[in-house]
Amino acid sequence: MRSPWSATSRSWIPVWRGCWPSCRTGSPAASPTSSIAAGQGACRRFFEQETGEDREELPPLPDDDVTGFRAEAWRRLSPAEFARVDAVYGRGLDAACRWLADQPQERSPLEFVPRHYLRSLFPAHLRPDEVAAGVALLQAHYPAHLLRSLAQGLLCVGSSPFRASTKFPRRWDDGAALQRFLVELVTASPSRRHSIARLRGAQAGALLHGLLLVLPGDLVTAGGPGLSGLPLTAETAAAIRARVASPVHAAALATALFTGLAPIALGEAPISALAPDAATLTLALHPGTPAATICVLPVPPAARPLLSAARIFLTLRGTPADKRLLASGTGGTAQYLQASAAACGLALPLHTPQLVQSWQVRTAAWWVGTHLHHTTRTPQ
Structure with a gap:
């Protein structure tokens, strides 16, 4: 059996590819926008660059978790098959690194553990931005080997005053941003296997940043965007516009296709659940419960005009924002939805779970350490 550590394996490691060239850290601090908006980041390009x-x-694909997925795929598949899977896996890893590098939470461990060995050269009372400015100044004027020698000479490398305040594990506290990132990563995937490979890659990328991303154990059968949901292309959206007269019916059909969720659950979404730019639908799993119990559904670019048109249509009719957006396009037994799909010659997803069963709602993440690489790149 080939070993993934062999000399001919391009220095592969079981979980990730080490420091990918496209991974970057140290990007400018994100602006204090909403949690959901923070989820778009670099991975939003997956909607547009397929x-x-x-x-x-x-x-x-193997059914292993991230710790064994890549190595098991290497063992089971032929070299050509593994190369195809690994390319999709790499897209997920790359997207996770880009997204996490732009997240405020990714920088927050600075408060507890130095992300750079030069942090220990500065007094503890300095603010993170003051320390960052000092580190940048030193790096601009002195080579790395001299700075490291200086830090070692002052016995500052790994000094305990900074490690003593480490607080790991810590739960990732922005579930809305996490959901948006993960769903945008896979909504345009051509198949469930593509989605799973991307998600496993994203888990590996998250680990490079010290984030343990926990996904449901039933991805092979789970439902939701990117798994039971279907890619909604510009051609599909054009066919819906051409063959479905009602804006609400058209929006309901598009939403059912790209989410892969139960039509009755989608029909409960209020008009106010649609973001002003129609980029997301944010639904309460249990109305009246805390904001953490939500289901975030990013809307593919091709579907946004359809949902926006439905909102405008209802608004012009005087429908309040707390009334349902898609209900009249689905029907009590999804009869209107099925008629719209038949008119367009489209097949609806077969497996349509309720919101609480959608895979992205059942994800979680924990900070378990600091990031493991400092690779930078020029944004494309």
């Missing part, structure tokens, strides 16, 4: 990906069906 032409370079292998969209043929991938070979069967």
Whole structure:
């Protein structure tokens, strides 16, 4: 059996590819926007840049978690098959690194543990921005080996006063941003296997930043965007506009396709659940409960005009914002939705779970350490 540590394996490691060239840290602090808006980041480009990906069906994937997924895929698949899977896996890893580098939470461990060995050269009372400015100044004027020698000479590398306040594990506290990132990563995937490979790659990328991303154990059968949901392309959206007269019916059909969720659950979404730019639907799992119990559904660009048109149509009719957005387009037994799909020659998703069963709602993340690389890149 080939070993993933062999000399011919391009220095592969079981979980991730080490420091990918596209991983970057140290980007400017994100502006204090809403949690959901913070989820878009760099991964939003997956909605718009799919032409370079292998969209043929991938070979069967191992059912292992992130710790064994890549190594097991290498053992089971032929070199050509593994290369295809690894390319999709790498997209997920790359997107996770880009997204986390722009997240305020990714920088928050600075408060507890030095992210850079030079942090220990500065007094503890300095603010993070003051320390960052000092580190940048030193790095601009002195080579790295001299700075490290200085830090070691002053016995500052790994000094305990900074490590004593470490507080790991710590739960990731922005579930809305996490949901948005993960769903945007896979909504345009051509198949469930592509989505799973991307998600496993995202888990590996998150680990490089000290974030343990826990996904449901039933991704092979789970439902929701990117798994039971279907890619909604510009061609599909054009067909819906051409063959479905009602804006609400058209929006309901598009939403049912890209979410892969139960039509009755989607029909309960109020008009106010749609973001002003129609980029997200944010639904309460249990109305009246805390904001943490929400289901975030990013809307693909091709579907946004359809949902926006439905909102405008209802608003012009005097419908209040707390009334349902899609209910009249689904029907009590999804009969209107089925008629719209038949008119467009489209097949609705077969597995349509309720909101609480959607895979992204059942994810969690924990900070378990600081990031493991400092690779930078020029944003594309």
